[in-house]
Amino acid sequence: MSDMLQRLRDELIVAGQFFHSRGWVPATSSNFSARLGAETLLITSSGQHKGRLDAESGFLRVDLQGVSLDADKRPSAETGLHTLMYQRDPAMGCVLHTHSVNATVLSMRQSQVVLEGYEVQKAFPSVDTHDSCLVIPVFPNSQDIPALAQAVGLYLDANPQTVGYLIRGHGLYTWGVTVADAQRHVEALEFLFECYYRQLLLDR
Numbered sequence: 419m420s421d422m423l424q425r426l427r428d429e430l431i432v433a434g435q436f437f438h439s440r441g442w443v444p445a446t447s448s449n450f451s452a453r454l455g456a457e458t459l460l461i462t463s464s465g466q467h468k469g470r471l472d473a474e475s476g477f478l479r480v481d482l483q484g485v486s487l488d489a490d491k492r493p494s495a496e497t498g499l500h501t502l503m504y505q506r507d508p509a510m511g512c513v514l515h516t517h518s519v520n521a522t523v524l525s526m527r528q529s530q531v532v533l534e535g536y537e538v539q540k541a542f543p544s545v546d547t548h549d550s551c552l553v554i555p556v557f558p559n560s561q562d563i564p565a566l567a568q569a570v571g572l573y574l575d576a577n578p579q580t581v582g583y584l585i586r587g588h589g590l591y592t593w594g595v596t597v598a599d600a601q602r603h604v605e606a607l608e609f610l611f612e613c614y615y616r617q618l619l620l621d622r
């Protein structure tokens with residue numbers, strides 16, 4: 419087993435523990451991946467508790483089409499939403515999907531979440547001022563992952579600055595060059611969703 423695989427696997431295990439401590443990966447929800455090479459990804463296997471990932475059974479390798487390279491293990495049911503991001507960008511290093519209460523509830527009420535005026539928007543490399551606008555689109559949920567991935571891909575073609583998206587009643591997808599970057603983006607978006615939600619309540 420390569421040093422890189424072990425390092426990325428350990429980083430994803432720690433990310434899962436952190437997300438679990440914050441209540442963002444309930445039950446067996448959520449999935450994580452990281453790039454091992456030009457054509458290979460490490461991804462969580464389906465049905466695992468992401469706060470208690472086992473180094474052996476919790477992960478497998480897939481190719482960029484999502485085909486398992488470890489025959490005895492089944493990749494995440496949402497692998498197509500991960501491979502989409504790596505296929506689009508050779509610099510993509512990590513994709514994280516979480517199921518927080520705020521992401522789930524907001525996605526039921528909004529067609530998009532528009533974040534404006536928050537200092538924490540600067541957690542994203544493309545943002546250098548609070549005086550900016552981050553649009554987080556909401557896609558209808560679907561069990562047809564190839565169709566969902568196609569819809570996301572078309573949106574990203576038209577909106578390449580997008581830093582993450584929501585799936586209605588389901589959760590958040592965000593990404594980064596490294597696991598640390600993607601983890602920071604989950605944390606920033608969760609903070610911003612909490613602020614957005616509280617502002618909606620104050621404005622009622």
Ligand SMILES: CSC[C@@H](O)[C@@H](O)C(=O)COP(=O)(O)O
Pocket residue numbers: 445446447448449462463464465466493494495496515
């Ligand atoms: C336990 S419900 C959540 C799942 O349906 C799914 O949305 C999810 O995030 C986890 O699926 P998985 O196949 O374990 O990667």
Ligand SMILES: [Zn+2]
Pocket residue numbers: 447448449496515517588589
């Ligand atoms: Zn999910």
